[in-house]
Each structure stands twice: as structure tokens, then as C-alpha cells.
């Protein structure tokens with residue numbers, strides 16, 4: 001039969017064991033719940049929920065602090081009791097429980113105090129868990145006490161627990177009551193709040209407005225920032241407006257893009273998933289040997305983790321063997337220690353890992369950079385028009401950010417995490433749970449302090465970066481604009497400006513530097529406190545218990561191993577977000593699809609002569625403003641078509657559509673009866689040769705630049721093309737002949753040389769259709785004649801489209817198309833159009849032509865600007881201004897020009913007479929009124945007669961007509 005006393009004892013023992021487990025389980029559960037739910041909240045972007053402005057936030061915070069203090073009081077009461085009773089066999093599980101609860105709820109309190117945006121469910125869930133665990137623990141502790149001896153200290157303990165329970169319960173009630181009231185108020189006040197702002201925004205909205213103001217002051221997110229400069233004498237202050245630097249703009253845009261996409265995706269998981277497009281460039285999908293290498297690198301990392309555990313352990317064993325605590329041979333132990341150190345060194349596993357990794361790393365660089373480069377080259381004009389080349393280049397280089405991110409996560413974060421967990425377990429097993437607690441508490445407090453300090457320094461760092469750019473901008477502007485600075489005698493002013501910017505930057509840098517120093521000092525202090533606590537405990541265990549001096553050495557070594565991972569994890573968030581911004585730039589490009597692509601199975605263009613037909617073509621760059629409206633014409637094979645019209649009329653756009661830089665929005669373009677959208681892009685572009693107005697050459701030799709049109713062309717073919725372009729002799733006269741480098745964008749060549757090299761290139765290509773944006777650049781008459789000869793060679797027998805700027809080109813064209821406001825208003829040969837007495841004839845009669853050499857207009861000096869502005873022709877007079885300016889160059893010989901003008905005049909006169917006769921016939925009763933009733937064109941022609949008595953000719957002389 002069971003003895004009732006024994007049964008009582010067993011019950012007590014059982015409840016004691018359960019109690020001990022609960023003492024550990026309670027804080028672990030609460031901490032795990034808090035960490036996991038907070039992480040999920042961050043990943044699913046719950047931080048921006050409207051819950052953040054809870055009306056009872058403050059009271060809940062103080063109740064939480066009260067609970068933390070209650071744990072502390074409980075702990076102190078236990079210590080006081082132990083000291084007064086002189087019984088130092090404190091229950092370990094109770095002490096750990098109290099310490100852990102102080103840590104966990106203290107952390108939650110700090111989060112609630114610090115963070116402007118609060119997600120409540122991790123906190124309320126933790127309180128809920130406390131409400132479940134606390135009564136169970138208290139009941140079990142009552143059960144495990146000997147029933148006859150309830151001490152006053154136990155009454156105090158029960159009292160503290162009860163008050164704490166009440167505080168937890170009150171916090172829960174306040175949370176739900178506050179939420180319910182807020183909802184109710186929101187319902188009733190919704191109309192009033194329309195003017196005040198949405199609910200829950202007040203506090204944070206103010207905060208964000210303050211942030212915005214702050215940002216504006218710092219120049220972030222704005223186009224300008226300012227620096228106040230003060231001179232020593234007279235305290236003169238001036239404000240320097242600085243445009244946002246390209247780097248700042250790129251960073252801002254990428255950050256905005258990242259935030260936008262993050263919001264769209266809804267959470268970090270889906271957001272991170274979009275980066276999976278890069279996986280094939282990082283993971284060698286079709287390369288088994290590289291995959292094996294990656295596997296081996298993984299094994300190396302795990303081995304390294306294992307060795308990291310063994311080294312401190314071995315050091316401990318070595319120390320003990322030296323002290324005679326164990327019977328191991330110190331010589332053998334030191335050899336093992338040396339072997340382990342070798343394995344862990346740069347000459348051991350690390351060497352093997354890096355050797356294995358090098359080909360994988362280069363694979364990734366190769367795959368990523370070639371894919372990004374090829375993708376960018378295959379994107380269409382709309383993309384390239386909208387991005388600057390430096391932006392694109394920066395984005396391509398951002399491929400490195402993705403590798404960095406993976407490197408941080410896979411090869412640093414995961415092994416370090418494993419190291420930390422192993423260290424924690426090993427220390428807990430060797431020195432007991434106190435040591436484990438000290439390790440965890442130190443890590444948690446360290447991480448908290450380090451991350452909040454980094455966040456605090458963010459704003460100061462932004463200010464420093466802005467000041468850096470300010471300094472750079474002023475320096476660069478001063479040096480670049482040295483001539484202006486010197487001409488206006490402003491060297492002193494620039495010196496002061498620069499000195500103020502340097503001082504401003506130094507002040508900000510010092511602030512940031514001090515911040516970092518203080519942050520490191522705090523972090524070091526936390527680690528030192530943890531180390532001291534751990535060391536005291538270990539010394540106690542060495543002197544009183546089972547631990548050995550060797551194990552103490554092991555503890556110190558492990559501790560040193562913890563420091564690096566903690567520092568790394570504290571900065572991980574920041575470095576990942578920086579890498580994400582970089583990756584975002586590349587992702588945006590990789591996700592952009594080319595708008596001009598081949599249709600599936602598109603056949604090559606079948607060229608049968610070169611007939612080009614525009615059929616009711618409409619086009620718009622941005623789907624808003626129509627640039628071309630129902631343009632229709634047909635160019636027969638071999639025909640030369642010249643487009644004439646005001647600047648911005650859409651002439652160059654017609655050429656771009658023909659080369660399929662863009663697709664028409666309506667209508668169709670047909671070459672030899674085939675819609676250019678239905679044939680392959682490559683076959684189309686093979687048939688077309690383009691000579692742009694401002695040709696761009698590569699920074700290479702003349703030979704290579706010309707050969708670019710046909711990479712397998714022989715030297716002879718290149719020479720022939722250059723001869724045809726009338727540039728061969730000139731090239732031979734260069735220092736290194738055809739091997740002369742032309743400089744960036746062909747800077748070392750003159751305008752005329754550059755154009756002829758571009759023409760030679762087009763001649764070498766032997767295109768079937770030629771697109772020519774005729775240059776108006778000022779070259780001497782002889783050079784111009786040579787360019788014309790070269791062009792003649794190029795266009796011979798080919799269907800040619802010219803955006804014409806020279807009267808000679810226009811007159812020689814088979815067909816002239818007059819484009820106005822995106823519409824084809826006139827079409828015909830020179831003679832036909834003169835006879836038609838329309839827009840084209842009007843152009844002639846008004847004589848708004850630019851002189852070939854110095855760019856001045858015959859009718860207005862305003863046209864002088866035309867040439868100075870690098871052929872961006874400005875309107876020459878008011879009439880032309882209305883049309884946007886034509887910039888036509890009168891390059892005709894005097895006699896030809898006179899003859900043509902005479903024709904126009906005669907034609908005009910005839911037309912006037914004819915008109916007059918018609919009017920007289922129809923309005924017989926109103927005879928004699930014809931001369932007074934002259935229409936607009938008559939009067940304008942009259943005006944023009946007055947103004948066109950002089951005509952500018954190539955000799956730069958004004959001649960009487």
C-alpha cells in the first residue's frame with residue numbers, strides 16, 4: 001500500500017519538476033512569439049498599419065514597465081531573503097525565469113517607447129501568454145511548497161505576482177477598450193476628419209511632415225539643397241542652390257522605386273521573390289561542375305563552424321593538461337591545437353573555400369553583366385530616350401549588389417548564426433543555464449543598442465552625404481567655369497564659397513564620426529558587462545564547482561568569437577537595404593521589355609527595288625501628343641525624297657519610323673509591299689543606311705570606325721568607301737593615317753571630316769535605302785562641296801530620304817514633302833511646288849534662309865543664333881517663329897538663286913493677276929475693288945517683296961535681286 005507521506009512527496013517532486021520546466025518555457029515562449037510575430041509583421045509591412053496611433057499606448061507602456069519592475073522586485077526580494085537567511089542555494093530556474101522576463105518584457109517596453117509605429121499583436125500576444133503562464137506557475141509553486149510552512153516572503157511573492165497579473169490584465173483591457181473607442185470615434189468623426197486628415201495619422205503624419213521638412217533641408221527628395229555661407233568680414237551670407245547630384249537622384253529614385261514596389265507587393269516575401277529573375281545568373285543552371293563546387297563550399301562552411309567549436313575547447317583541454325587537471329599529454333594537445341588552428345586559418349579551409357568559389361564568382365559576374373548588357377542593347381528607343389547612359393551603366397554595375405547580398409546572407413550570416421547558437425549551447429552545457437542566459441542577454445541588448453544607434457545616425461549620415469556633394473559641386477563648378485570665374489573677377493567669392501562648403505561638410509562629418517565612436521563605445525560596454533558577468537560566474541564555478549581553469553579559458557575564447565557576428569548582424573539590415581537599392585536599379589531594367597520586337601517567325605525582308613510607302617501613318621511618342629497625322633506618300637525605287645518643314649514638325653520622326661526605332665500608332669509603312677512590322681528587324685536594318693546629323697564615332701581608329709558598317713570588309717573596301725566619300729586623301733594626311741584614333745565621339749575630327757567618315761561608313765554598308773539627316777553645320781564652301789559629292793555617291797541609285805536643310809538638296813530632290821505640324825501639306829518637285837504657290841513657294845518668297853558659313857539669316861539677324869546653337873535653328877523672324885523655324889541654308893550659286901527667286905516672283909505675280917481677274921469676273925458689279933481687297937497672301941507677298949530685295953548667297957554677300 002502507498003504511504004500517504006510518500007505520495008505527497010512524489011506529488012511535490014512532480015510539480016517541482018513541472019514548475020522548473022515552466023520557468024524556462026515561459027520566457028522562451030514569450031520571446032519566441034515576440035520575435036517571430038514581429039519579424040512577420042515587418043516582412044508583411046504591418047508597421048504602416050493604422051493601429052499605430054492607439055489612444056491607450058502610453059498607459060499600456062507604463063503598465064508594461066510596472067510588470068518589468070515587479071520581476072525585478074521579486075528577484076531582489078529573493079536575494080535579500082537569501083542574504084538574511086544565509087541560504088545561498090537559490091533555485092536556478094526561478095532566477096533564470098525572473099531575469100529572462102525582465103529581459104523580454106524590458107525589450108517590449110523599449111520597443112513601445114522608441115518606435116513611432118507600433119504593431120500591437122506581438123506585444124498583446126506576449127501579455128496574453130503571460131496571463132496564461134503566470135497563474136499556472138503560481139499554482140504549481142504553491143503545490144510544490146511544504147504545506148505547513150508559508151513564510152512572509154512567500155506572501156510577498158504571491159502579492160507581487162497578483163499585482164503584476166492585474167497589470168497585465170489591465171493592459172489587455174485598455175488595449176481592447178482603446179481600440180473599440182477609436183473605432184467608434186472614427187465612425188462618428190469621419191466627416192470632421194476629412195479636413196483634419198485620416199485617422200491614426202496625426203502623430204505619425206506630423207512626424208512624417210517633420211521628416212519631409214528635414215529632408216528638404218537636407219536636399220533629399222528635392223532638386224536643390226542649400227548651404228549658408230558666411231564670410232569672415234561683414235558677416236555676408238549667401239545661399240548656394242545646388243541641383244541634386246546624379247548619384248543622389250539615382251539613389252532617391254531607386255529608393256522610391258523600391259518602396260513603391262514593396263507597397264505593391266504587400267510584403268517582403270513577395271518582394272524578395274521578384275529578385276528570383278536573377279537566379280539563373282547566380283546559380284549555374286547548366287554547369288554541373290560549378291554546382292558541385294557550390295556544394296563543396298557549403299561543406300567547407302559547416303566544417304569551419306565545427307572547427308570554430310573545437311578550437312576553444314582544445315585550448316581549454318591544453319590548459320588543463322598543463323595544470324595537471326587532466327592526464328592528457330600537453331605536447332599532443334598543443335599539436336592538435338596547432339592542427340585545428342591551421343585548418344581554420346587562411347591557409348586551411350578558407351583557402352580551399354576560396355579556390356572552389358572563384359569560378360562560381362566569375363560565372364556570376366559573367367552571366368549577370370553579359371545578360372544585363374545584352375538586355376540593355378536590345379531595349380528600344382523609348383527606353384534609351386528616357387534614361388541617361390550613366391544611369392544605365394550604374395544599373396548594370398549594380399549586379400554586384402545582388403552577389404553582395406547573397407554573399408552576406410549565405411556565406412556570412414548563416415555560418416555566424418550557427419556559430420552563435422553553438423557557442424550558446426556549448427556554454428550553457430559547460431557552465432549551466434546562467435552562462436547561457438548571460439550570452440543571450442548580452443546579444444539581445446547589444447543588438448538592440450547597435451541597431452537603434454545605426455537608425456539614429458541615419459539622418460546625420462544623410463546630411464553628411466549631402467554636404468559632401470555640395471562641396472564637390474562647388475569645387476567642380478569653380479574649376480569647370482574657371483574662365484567665367486576669372487573674367488568676372490570672382491576668385492575670392494569662389495574661395496569663400498568653397499571654404500564654407502568644406503567647413504559645413506567637416507562639421508557634419510565630425511558629428512557622424514562622433515556618433516559612431518559613441519555607438520561603438522556603448523556596444524563595447526554592453527559586451528564588457530556581459531563578459532564580466534560571464535567571467536565572474538565562471539570563476540565562481542571554477543573555485544566552487546565542477547568547472548576547470550581550462551574551461552574558463554574556453555569561455556574567454558568563445559566570447560571573442562561572439563563579438564564579430566554580433567557587430568555583423570547589427571549592420572546587416574543596413575547593408576542589405578543598400579544592396580537592395582542597387583539591385584532594384586538593375587531589376588527595373590531587366591523587367592523592362594523591348595517595345596520593338598520581331599513577330600514570332602517573322603520572315604526576312606524581301607527586297608525587290610526599294611519602294612517605300614507610308615499609308616495613313618499616325619504616331620505619338622507618349623500616347624498623348626500626336627506627332628504625325630495621317631502621313632501618306634509613296635517613294636518609288638531610286639527616288640530622292642526631301643522633307644522640308646519647321647523645326648519640330650516631325651521630319652526626323654518619319655526617318656525613325658522607317659528604321660523602326662518606333663512603331664507607328666496607326667497606319668503602316670511598307671517596303672516593297674511588306675509591312676515593316678511583319679519582317680525581321682535585323683533584315684530591315686541591313687537594308688537601311690543612316691547618316692545622322694551629328695554622327696557619333698567610337699574612340700577607335702578611323703579604319704575600325706569605317707569598318708564598323710561591315711565588320712568583314714577588307715582594307716581595300718574601306719579605302720574605296722573613303723575615296724567615294726572624298727575623305728581618303730585627308731585620312732592619309734593624319735599622323736597615323738587610317739590608324740589614327742578619333743577620340744571620344746570623334747572629337748579629334750573636324751565637323752566636315754566627321755560627316756564624311758559617317759558617309760563613308762554608310763557607303764561601305766551598301767544599303768538599299770538611305771536615310772539622311774542633313775547637317776547644317778558651318779563648313780567652308782570647298783568642304784561642303786566635297787560633302788555634297790560624297791552624298792551624291794551614297795545616294796546614287798538608292799531610295800533616299802533626306803531631312804533637308806540645304807536649298808541645293810531640296811531643289812535636286814525628285815520629290816519634296818512639306819511637313820507642317822506632323823502633317824504632309826504639300827508634295828511635288830521644286831518646279832511643281834513653286835507653281836502651286838503654297839507653303840513651299842511662301843518659304844522662298846519670304847527668304848528666311850540661313851547663310852552657309854556663319855549661319856546668319858538674310859532676313860533677320862536673329863538667325864545668327866542658329867549656328868551658335870549647334871544647328872538647333874531658332875526662328876528667324878516672327879512668322880517663322882510661329883512655325884518653329886526652318887533653318888534652311890541657302891547654298892545656291894548667286895545666279896541660280898536669282899533665277900529661282902525670279903521664278904517665284906513671276907509666278908506669284910501671275911497668280912495675283914489671275915486671282916484678280918477671277919474676282920473681277922465674279923464680282924462684275926464691284927469692279928475696281930480688287931486691288932484694295934487683296935487677301936493675306938497678296939499682302940504678305942507684298943511685304944515679302946519689300947523684304948526680299950536682298951538675297952544671301954554663298955559668297956556671304958547680299959545681292960540685289
Ligand SMILES: Nc1ncnc2c1ncn2[C@@H]1O[C@H](COP(=O)(O)OP(=O)(O)OP(=O)(O)O)[C@@H](O)[C@H]1O
Pocket residue numbers: 385621622627645646647648649650651652653654803
Ligand atoms: N524621343 C522623343 N520623345 C518625345 N518626344 C519627342 C522625341 N523626339 C522628338 N520628339 C518630339 O517630336 C516632335 C517632332 O520631332 P522631330 O525631331 O521629328 O522634328 P523635326 O521636324 O525633325 O525637327 P528638326 O528639324 O528640328 O530636327 C517634336 O515636338 C519633338 O519635341
